[in-house]
Amino acid sequence: xxxxxxxxxxxxxxxxxxxxxxxxxxxxxxxxxxxxxxxxxxxxxxxxxxxxxxxxxxxxxxxxxxxxxxxxxxxxxxxxxxxxxxxxxxxxxxxxxxxxxxxxxxxxxxxxxxxxxxxxxxxxxxxxxxxxxxxxxxxxxxxxxxxxxxxxxxxxxxxxxxxxxxxxxxxxxxxxxxxxxxxxxxxxxxxxxxxxxxxxxxxxxxxxxxxxxxxxxxxxxxxxxxxxxxxxxxxxxxxxxxxxxxxxxxxxxxxxxxxxxxxxxxxxxxxxxxxxxxxxxxxxxxxxxxxxxxxxxxxxxx
Amino acid sequence: xxxxxxxxxxxxxxxxxxxxxxxxxxxxxxxxxxxxxxxxxxxxxxxxxxxxxxxxxxxxxxxxxxxxxxxxxxxxxxxxxxxxxxxxxxxxxxxxxxxxxxxxxxxxxxxxxxxxxxxxxxxxxxxxxxxxxxxxxxxxxxxxxxxxxxxxxxxxxxxxxxxxxxxxxxxxxxxxxxxxxxxxxxxxxxxxxxxxxxxxxxxxxxxxxxxxxxxxxxxxxxxxxxxxxxxxxxxxxxxxxxxxxxxxxxxxxxxxx
Amino acid sequence: xxxxxxxxxxxxxxxxxxxxxxxxxxxxxxxxxxxxxxxxxxxxxxxxxxxxxxxxxxxxxxxxxxxxxxxxxxxxxxxxxxxxxxxxxxxxxxxxxxxxxxxxxxxxxxxxxxxxxxxxxxxxxxxxxxxxxxxxxxxxxxxxxxxxxxxxxxxxxxxxxxxxxxxxxxxxxxxxxxxxxxxxxxxxxxxxxxxxxxxxxxxxxxxxxxxxxxxxxxxxxxxxxxxxxxxxxxxxxxxxxxxxxxxxxxxxxxxxxxxxxxxxxxxxxxxxxxxxxxxxxxxxxxxxxxxxxxxxxxxxxxxxxxxxxxxxxxxxxxxxxxxxxxxxxxxxxxxxxxxxxxxxxxxxxxxxxxxxxxxxxxxxxxxxxxxxx
Numbered sequence: 001x002x003x004x005x006x007x008x009x010x011x012x013x014x015x016x017x018x019x020x021x022x023x024x025x026x027x028x029x030x031x032x033x034x035x036x037x038x039x040x041x042x043x044x045x046x047x048x049x050x051x052x053x054x055x056x057x058x059x060x061x062x063x064x065x066x067x068x069x070x071x072x073x074x075x076x077x078x079x080x081x082x083x084x085x086x087x088x089x090x091x092x093x094x095x096x097x098x099x100x101x102x103x104x105x106x107x108x109x110x111x112x113x114x115x116x117x118x119x120x121x122x123x124x125x126x127x128x129x130x131x132x133x134x135x136x137x138x139x140x141x142x143x144x145x146x147x148x149x150x151x152x153x154x155x156x157x158x159x160x161x162x163x164x165x166x167x168x169x170x171x172x173x174x175x176x177x178x179x180x181x182x183x184x185x186x187x188x189x190x191x192x193x194x195x196x197x198x199x200x201x202x203x204x205x206x207x208x209x210x211x212x213x214x215x216x217x218x219x220x221x222x223x224x225x226x227x228x229x230x231x232x233x234x235x236x237x238x239x240x241x242x243x244x245x246x247x248x249x250x251x252x253x254x255x256x257x258x259x260x261x262x263x264x265x266x267x268x269x270x271x272x273x274x275x276x277x278x279x280x281x282x283x284x285x286x287x288x289x290x291x292x293x294x295x296x297x298x299x300x301x302x
Numbered sequence: 303x304x305x306x307x308x309x310x311x312x313x314x315x316x317x318x319x320x321x322x323x324x325x326x327x328x329x330x331x332x333x334x335x336x337x338x339x340x341x342x343x344x345x346x347x348x349x350x351x352x353x354x355x356x357x358x359x360x361x362x363x364x365x366x367x368x369x370x371x372x373x374x375x376x377x378x379x380x381x382x383x384x385x386x387x388x389x390x391x392x393x394x395x396x397x398x399x400x401x402x403x404x405x406x407x408x409x410x411x412x413x414x415x416x417x418x419x420x421x422x423x424x425x426x427x428x429x430x431x432x433x434x435x436x437x438x439x440x441x442x443x444x445x446x447x448x449x450x451x452x453x454x455x456x457x458x459x460x461x462x463x464x465x466x467x468x469x470x471x472x473x474x475x476x477x478x479x480x481x482x483x484x485x486x487x488x489x490x491x492x493x494x495x496x497x498x499x500x501x502x503x504x505x506x507x508x509x510x511x512x513x514x515x516x517x518x519x520x521x522x523x524x525x526x527x528x529x530x531x532x533x534x535x536x537x538x539x540x541x542x543x544x545x546x547x548x549x550x551x552x553x554x555x556x557x558x559x
Numbered sequence: 560x561x562x563x564x565x566x567x568x569x570x571x572x573x574x575x576x577x578x579x580x581x582x583x584x585x586x587x588x589x590x591x592x593x594x595x596x597x598x599x600x601x602x603x604x605x606x607x608x609x610x611x612x613x614x615x616x617x618x619x620x621x622x623x624x625x626x627x628x629x630x631x632x633x634x635x636x637x638x639x640x641x642x643x644x645x646x647x648x649x650x651x652x653x654x655x656x657x658x659x660x661x662x663x664x665x666x667x668x669x670x671x672x673x674x675x676x677x678x679x680x681x682x683x684x685x686x687x688x689x690x691x692x693x694x695x696x697x698x699x700x701x702x703x704x705x706x707x708x709x710x711x712x713x714x715x716x717x718x719x720x721x722x723x724x725x726x727x728x729x730x731x732x733x734x735x736x737x738x739x740x741x742x743x744x745x746x747x748x749x750x751x752x753x754x755x756x757x758x759x760x761x762x763x764x765x766x767x768x769x770x771x772x773x774x775x776x777x778x779x780x781x782x783x784x785x786x787x788x789x790x791x792x793x794x795x796x797x798x799x800x801x802x803x804x805x806x807x808x809x810x811x812x813x814x815x816x817x818x819x820x821x822x823x824x825x826x827x828x829x830x831x832x833x834x835x836x837x838x839x840x841x842x843x844x845x846x847x848x849x850x851x852x853x854x855x856x857x858x859x860x861x862x863x864x865x866x867x868x869x870x871x872x873x874x875x876x877x878x879x880x881x882x883x884x885x886x887x888x889x890x891x892x893x894x895x896x897x898x899x900x901x902x903x904x905x906x907x908x909x910x911x912x913x914x915x916x917x918x919x920x921x922x923x924x925x926x927x928x929x930x931x932x
Contacts, residue, residue: 036695042695042698042699089892089896092896096899097694097695098637098694098695098698099895099899101637101639101695101698102637102842102846102891102895103891103892103895103896105639105839105842105891106839106843106888106889106891106892106895107888107892108835108839108888109836109839109884109885109887109888109891110884110885110888110889110892112836113881113882113884113885113888114885116881117879117881117882117885224706224834224835227702227706227835228703228706228707228710231699231702231703232703234699235696235699235700235703265710266710266711266714269707269710270707270711273703273704273707276700276703277686277690277700280686280687280690280692280696280700282690374794395798396793396794397793397796397797397798397799398796399796400794400795400796401796405795406794407794408790408794412788412790412791413791414784414787414788414791415787416787417783417787418579421579421780421783424780425780425781425784425792425795426795428777428780428781429795429796429797470795471794471795474795474796
């Protein structure tokens with residue numbers, strides 16, 4: 001009986017680890033995936049966008065505002081920041097994909113360094129809300145292992161509804177599909193780009209806000225914490241935002257969770273990278289790229 | 303049969319798989335390509351003689367481009383084989399097939415827009431052991447771009463770009479040339495120039511497979527026409543016969559209506 | 560007779576070095592380059608040892624710049640992970656050199672480190688290019704590889720993380736890496752200080768000329784063809800994945816050479832060589848200098864690194880040294896937005912235009928018309 005319950009606890013811990021990892025990958029990826037999938041721009045400053053959300057939340061919180069309100073403020077700050085970046089920098093690069101990566105990378109350096117200069121080497125950490133649940137020899141954070149996974153799933157559902165069921169979503173997709181035709185149909189494509197970039201930034205900001213109380217120390221180099229997972233997931237998932245993010249996060253977090261659970265964070269990351277390389281070896285344009293190719297081929301022949 | 307009387311034409315031995323006519327250069331046997339539940343190319347036995355010009359026509363979705371891509375290796379067949387000049391191409395990589403003497407110009411125009419006309423021609427040419435400068439000069443003359451040699455290819459007119467592309471494919475000195483819609487979007491004058499270019503290369507012994515919708519152009523260059531429909535060979539024969547064929551007209555009208 | 564013979568040899572050499580893929584195909588250019596080389600050769604004699612030593616570091620990094628210029632500028636493979644090959648070679652050099660500190664041992668460390676860095680690039684390249692991984696996916700994957708190495712090296716602080724006597728050292732890095740040494744047996748010629756400067760200057764110059772020959776050869780033309788249009792190039796029978804693999808491997812080797820020099824220069828290497836800030840540097844140098852120009856990459860690496868050193872004392876009264884990275888990042892943004900080709904190619908085309916104009920003014924009006932046509 002004792003052996004049984006230990007195994008059960010272990011399994012439970014692994015499951016929580018999976019939820020934790022799944023939430024992290026989805027949340028780290030989704031803002032990047034929206035901007036890449038909808039606009040074809042890889043925002044290499046994505047980690048720093050998340051960081052803006054973290055800093056926004058932390059600064060407001062430390063000013064004595066309750067955490068949920070501080071989080072909303074963090075998201076709002078990141079949206080405004082994202083729109084400014086889109087108008088001043090990113091819009092010059094819509095037809096220059098590789099240049100956009102280089103430019104946003106330069107931006108990433110500038111943001112991280114400016115945060116260091118303005119706010120010093122770290123901000124006070126925020127304690128993780130909701131406490132822990134203990135079972136057998138293990139404890140898991142309720143916030144990280146239950147609350148955030150639920151938020152991640154709700155976010156994907158929300159995005160699905162936004163892009164398939166609302167007028168905005170249909171217009172945005174039409175713009176992405178064929179900007180010329182969209183313009184001819186009277187869609188203000190410029191506004192669509194701003195809005196899409198704003199949503200992507202907002203999601204990055206939300207990720208920052210949500211992880212502000214889960215990061216421990218808040219330092220200007222934490223942006224790269226999110227990058228590895230986000231990049232691997234976008235590469236594996238391919239250009240289709242929701243299905244890509246969901247399938248990549250599902251696949252990767254299994255390996256990440258098992259690796260982390262058995263041998264630590266580094267092994268978890270290594271396993272993810274290996275999965276990504278193997279996945280790309282078989283599906284060079286990601287999971288959804290493969291599905292899309294196949295659909296296009298079918299359509300072309302019909 | 304249409305083999306040229308030109309003495310420079312290579313009399314290649316028969317393809318093992320077909321085993322008959324001595325001047326067959328390309329043969330596909332039961333070539334089939336399925337995408338999911340859809341059969342894009344269905345059991346096609348297609349042969350080309352050395353030195354002939356064959357036009358491939360058919361309504362949209364008939365499988366013409368798929369057939370070309372199977373021959374060049376961009377796609378792998380679900381079933382069947384491809385034989386060229388005595389060799390089994392079926393399992394060769396696309397670039398290995400080019401080395402057997404096939405050259406191709408795909409549908410969408412792809413010159414190197416940022417490079418000069420000369421550089422555009424040198425890129426394929428440097429793969430061969432031909433005398434680069436002599437062939438360059440000769441090719442420029444054939445495609446009437448001698449004066450534009452230093453121009454950036456992106457600045458050429460559409461017709462000039464198409465001619466340059468054909469010229470690039472020709473510098474490889476192929477035995478067989480595959481052209482996918484070589485005159486799409488061209489003016490009457492430009493179309494006539496391309497037809498002349500193809501005929502003059504044909505006179506030098508080059509065989510052609512040309513996918514084309516422009517029936518006037520087809521009539522101008524072609525000996526034999528193959529009509530594809532729903533992935534299968536529907537009719538095959540001299541152009542005049544095909545044009546007069548009611549069934550061919552029906553599939554065209556039916557699909558295009 | 561002998562004069563024409565030597566002239567024809569010069570012509571033949573110049574024929575190899577010059578072509579449409581490099582900037583500087585004129586006699587004035589070669590004279591200028593000779594003057595710069597001579598000036599750099601006497602530079603350590605005129606300046607203080609500290610400045611000379613810093614210059615050695617710029618030269619070591621210039622190999623990294625050249626490696627990215629080669630793979631990105633000439634073949635269109637935007638790798639954000641050149642630092643991975645650089646860093647792996649640096650660590651390998653340290654690991655072998657610390658364990659076998661004889662001249663022979665350090666010789667083996669040099670060869671071994673370049674070999675490991677090169678092999679690493681070849682394996683990664685094989686998986687990417689034969690797997691059909693392209694464009695942004697290559698960029699992201701190479702960056703992720705560097706970042707994962709960063710994570711790995713950062714957690715090697717424990718004493719169990721050692722290769723023989725060489726401690727990986729986690730965030731503190733690997734210390735006690737020997738100087739480059741040339742010789743057989745226990746001791747040999749040690750490259751330290753000024754010797755290292757000259758070894759680097761000479762190595763860099765030879766590498767630059769060698770790469771010029773390569774990019775102006777038919778292989779270089781093929782690289783450019785792949786950069787301009789991969790699919791089209793494949794239809795001429797080029798084995799595109801193989802060529803990209805070769806290019807990527809050569810790029811890895813160049814980065815690895817830089818890594819060996821870098822490790823022996825500071826006798827030290829730490830995980831920041833895999834970090835995102837360092838990984839950004841080659842991209843900044845090459846973008847600013849001009850990605851399609853070896854000379855641009857070279858000049859920009861040295862200039863930007865020199866500038867960073869200059870900024871490390873702060874600018875005037877308001878800006879402290881922490882602004883250096885902001886200024887460099889800002890410089891990248893400005894260049895990529897307003898001078899996408901980079902500084903050196905832009906300057907080159909301005910000079911060419913000026914020359915053409917002057918030539919046009921001095922000759923007949925008809926000639927001007929033709930020139931401007």
